[in-house]
Amino acid sequence: MNDRKTKIGRNIMSVLRTPQPEQAAALTDLCLRSKAVWGYDAAFLQACRPALTLTADDWNDSDLQVAMDGARILGLAQVRGVGLTAELDKLFIEPEARAVGIGRQLFDWCVGAARRRGATVMTIDADPGAAAFYRRMGAVDDGVVASSVIPGRFLPRLKVELGSGLTA
């Protein structure tokens, strides 16, 4: 248990903790609900489902963290990677819990998790709608990367230099 309570907007008390594998299906659903805020159609979201599906392997080969308000899951973050480069794999906030600071809280956790994995840089293959959020968090643009979901679609890649003094 690694509780870290933060009182944030709209009277939400967000507590960070490691989720349990039994929560995989609920977390997958959260990712899909969250992704939908950018207005994607049902076919695109269905195509994204495999990439957004959590399985038991995620608990073995990555670091996961959820933001909770009581029993309610408000957001999910996932960091993976070995060596000097870590990847922010997932950062998804429950739609009605956006814009109150939970994204920042989980992003800061990602920075700490990447450092604990020994990385000196954390990369982010961002949804185009989220790129400006990552820039606000201090990430810088680092080209584009081909989407693993839709051939011919390219996503902004950003990176965070972990020695740059960001706190976590």
Ligand SMILES: CC(C)(COP(=O)(O)OP(=O)(O)OC[C@H]1O[C@@H](n2cnc3c(N)ncnc32)[C@H](O)[C@@H]1OP(=O)(O)O)[C@@H](O)C(=O)NCCC(=O)NCCS
């Ligand atoms: C992108 C996302 C993670 C941001 O989370 P959030 O909880 O709404 O963000 P926060 O409330 O912590 O915002 C922190 C700061 O970023 C800014 N910000 C948030 N979203 C932003 C956006 N889309 N564009 C520009 N700035 C943004 C906020 O204004 C705030 O700025 P401040 O420091 O001046 O107050 C969230 O909108 C989300 O889950 N989106 C859908 C799923 C998604 O695309 N995830 C990313 C996958 S790569």
